[in-house]
Amino acid sequence: MxxxxxxxxxxxxxxxxxxxxxxxxxxxxxxxxxxxxxxxxxxxxxxxxxxxxxxxxxxxxxxxxxxxxxxxxxxxxxxxxxxxxxxxxxxxxxxxxxxxxxxxxxxxxxxxxxxxxxxxxxxxxxxxxxxxxxxxxxxxxxxxxxxxxxxxxxxxxxxxxxxxxxxxxxxxxxxxxxxxxxxxxxxxxxxxxxxxxxxxxxxxxxxxxxxxxxxxxxxxxLQSNMPLRMLITNTKVGRNTKALVSGVSERTVRHPDAMKSVFSAVDSISKELASIIQSKEEIPVTEKEESIKELMEVNQGLLQSMGVSHSSIDTVIRTTLKHNLTSKLTGAGGGGCVLTLLPTGTVVDKVVEELESSGFQCFTASIGxxxxxxxx
Ligand SMILES: Nc1ncnc2c1ncn2[C@@H]1O[C@H](COP(=O)(O)OP(=O)(O)O)[C@@H](O)[C@H]1O
Ligand SMILES: C[C@@](O)(CCOP(=O)(O)O)CC(=O)O
Ligand SMILES: [Mg+2]
Missing domain, CATH: 3.30.230.10 (Ribosomal Protein S5; domain 2)
Structure with missing residues (x-):
C-alpha cells in the first residue's frame, strides 16, 4: 500500500x-x-x-x-x-x-x-x-x-x-x-x-x-483583499530555531517588563497588518502598501531588540533600501530568509542582481x- x-x-x-x-x-x-x-x-x-x-x-x-x-x-x-x-x-x-x-x-x-x-x-x-x-x-x-x-x-x-x-x-x-x-x-x-x-x-x-x-x-x-508580493532572500547563513527561541526566552527572564512591551508592540503590528490585508474599504493599494512597509520596518526593529537579527540580514535590508524597498527577517532569524515587500509595479531585476552578487539567493513564491x- x-x-x-x-x-x-x-x-x-x-x-x-x-x-x-x-x-x-x-x-x-x-x-x-x-x-x-x-x-x-x-x-x-x-x-x-x-x-x-x-x-x-x-x-x-x-x-x-x-x-x-x-x-x-x-x-x-x-x-x-x-x-x-x-x-x-x-x-x-x-x-x-x-x-x-x-x-x-x-x-x-x-x-x-x-x-x-x-x-x-x-x-x-x-x-x-x-x-x-x-x-x-x-x-x-x-x-x-x-x-x-x-x-x-x-x-x-x-x-x-x-x-x-x-x-x-x-x-x-x-x-x-x-x-x-x-x-x-x-x-x-x-x-x-x-x-x-x-x-x-x-x-x-x-x-x-x-x-x-x-x-x-x-x-x-484571513481573506486577503489586496495583492501581496514578497521577494524572499535566503542569506544562506545557517541557524537553529531552537537556539534562537530559547535566546529570546532567556532575554525575557532577564528583562521581563521591557520584553513585555516589545511583545505587546508586535501584537499591535500583527493585528494592524491583518486588518489592512483584509480591509474592504476603498483605500488605494499604494496607501495600504505604505502602511505595510512601515509596519514591517517597525517589526524588524523589534526583532532586532529581541536579539534575533544578523549582519547578513542587515546587509539585505540596506541593499533593498537603496532600491526604496523595505525588508524584515522571517521565521527565527539569526540568518535564514528575509522578506522584501514588492509594491505593485516593482521591477525586481536590479535589486535581485545586487543581492545575488553578494552571495544571497532570491526567489518569489506564491503566497496563501x-x-x-x-x-x-
Ligand atoms: N525533510 C526533512 N527531513 C528531516 N528533518 C528535517 C526535514 N526538514 C526539516 N527537518 C528538521 O528541521 C530542522 C530545521 O528546522 P528549524 O531550525 O525549525 O528551521 P526551519 O523550520 O525554518 O527550516 C532541521 O535541522 C531538521 O532537524
Ligand atoms: C520563531 C518562531 O516564531 C518561528 C520559527 O520559524 P522557523 O522554524 O524559523 O521557520 C517560533 C515559533 O513560532 O514557534
Ligand atoms: Mg522550524
Whole structure:
C-alpha cells in the first residue's frame, strides 16, 4: 500500500518570536513543499522485511532500523490515538536509535528531525514495517518552516494510511476537518522535539494553508483583499530555531517588563497588518502598501531588540533600501530568509542582481496556497 502527502512551507509576515510569548502573528503558506511517500508492505511480505526505513532523497541519505530494535528501545504503550508529547525519557531512548545511524557530522542537524520521525511514526502506526521517502523543496533551517512542513507532511501520510475510503486517481486532496485537526496536533508535538517551545503557528499554517492570524493557539483564517508580493532572500547563513527561541526566552527572564512591551508592540503590528490585508474599504493599494512597509520596518526593529537579527540580514535590508524597498527577517532569524515587500509595479531585476552578487539567493513564491494534501 502506498500513500503520498505534501505540506507547504510558510512565511511569517509579522509576529515571529513574540508569538511564542502570546502575541498575535500573521503567516501565509508558500508554494514550496515537503513530500512524503509512505510504503507499507502487504502483511505476508512484512514478515520478510521487518524494518522501518527512512530515505531522505534530496540528501541521498537512508536510515533503517529493525522492528525488533525499535521494540526493544521504545515502550510499546507509546502508540496512542490521541496526540501526546514525547517525554524526556523516551526522547533519550530515541536519541540512542538515531546515534546508531552514524549521521555524517556535517548533517548532524538532522538528528532532531530523525528523532521526530521515529516518535511520530511509532506513536501513530506502532511497530509496522515500512519505507518512508521524503523530499523537500524548502531550504533546511532558513525560516521557511521546513521543520513544520516535515512534521505535517509526515503525519498526513501516517493518518492517511489508516483512512478506509481510499479513492485512487483523484490527485491531491485535502483531509477532512477532523483529520486535519488531529494532524495539526501531532505535527505540533513533532515541532516540540525540533523547536523546544514552538508557538504552533508554523504547523498550523502548513496544515491549513492560506493566510492566518494566530494567537495562543487561536486561528483566524484571513481573506486577503489586496495583492501581496514578497521577494524572499535566503542569506544562506545557517541557524537553529531552537537556539534562537530559547535566546529570546532567556532575554525575557532577564528583562521581563521591557520584553513585555516589545511583545505587546508586535501584537499591535500583527493585528494592524491583518486588518489592512483584509480591509474592504476603498483605500488605494499604494496607501495600504505604505502602511505595510512601515509596519514591517517597525517589526524588524523589534526583532532586532529581541536579539534575533544578523549582519547578513542587515546587509539585505540596506541593499533593498537603496532600491526604496523595505525588508524584515522571517521565521527565527539569526540568518535564514528575509522578506522584501514588492509594491505593485516593482521591477525586481536590479535589486535581485545586487543581492545575488553578494552571495544571497532570491526567489518569489506564491503566497496563501493550499495546506496539507494527500494522494492515493
Ligand atoms: N525533510 C526533512 N527531513 C528531516 N528533518 C528535517 C526535514 N526538514 C526539516 N527537518 C528538521 O528541521 C530542522 C530545521 O528546522 P528549524 O531550525 O525549525 O528551521 P526551519 O523550520 O525554518 O527550516 C532541521 O535541522 C531538521 O532537524
Ligand atoms: C520563531 C518562531 O516564531 C518561528 C520559527 O520559524 P522557523 O522554524 O524559523 O521557520 C517560533 C515559533 O513560532 O514557534
Ligand atoms: Mg522550524
Amino acid at each position: 502506498e500513500v503520498k502527502s505534501r505540506a507547504p512551507g510558510k512565511i511569517i509576515l509579522a509576529g515571529e518570536h513574540a508569538v511564542v510569548h502570546g502575541s498575535t502573528a500573521v503567516a501565509a503558506a508558500i508554494d514550496l513543499y515537503t513530500y512524503v511517500t509512505l510504503r507499507l508492505p502487504l502483511r505476508s511480505a512484512a514478515e520478510n522485511n521487518d524494518r522501518l526505513t527512512l530515505q531522505l532523497k534530496d540528501l541521498s541519505l537512508e536510515f533503517s532500523w529493525s522492528i525488533a530494535r525499535l521494540k526493544e528501545v521504545i515502550p510499546s504503550d507509546s502508540s496512542t490515538s490521541t496526540p501526546a508529547s514525547c517525554s524526556g525519557e523516551i526522547l533519550k531512548s530515541i536519541a540512542v536509535l538515531v546515534e546508531e545511524q552514524n549521521i555524517p557530522e556535517e548533517k548532524i542537524w538532522l538528528s532532531a528531525g530523525i528523532s521526530t520521525f521515529l516518535w511520530l511514526y511509532t506513536s501513530i502506526l506502532g511497530f509496522s514495517p515500512a519505507t518512508v521517502i521524503i523530499t523537500t523543496e524548502l531550504p533546511y533551517g532558513s525560516g521557511l518552516g521546513s521543520s513544520a512542513a516535515f512534521c505535517v507532511a509526515l503525519t498526513a501520510a501516517l493518518i492517511a494510511s489508516s483512512i478506509s475510503d481510499k479513492t485512487r486517481g483523484e490527485g491531491w486532496t485535502c483531509l477532512d476537518e477532523t483529520n486535519l485537526e488531529l494532524l495539526n496536533k501531532w505535527a505540533f508535538e513533532g515541532e516540540k522535539i525540533i523547536h523546544g517551545k514552538p508557538s504552533g503557528i508554523d504547523n498550523t499554517v502548513s496544515a491549513y494553508g492560506n493566510m492566518i492570524k494566530f494567537c495562543s493557539g487561536e486561528i483566524t483564517r 496556497g493550499n495546506g496539507a494534501e494527500i494522494c492515493f
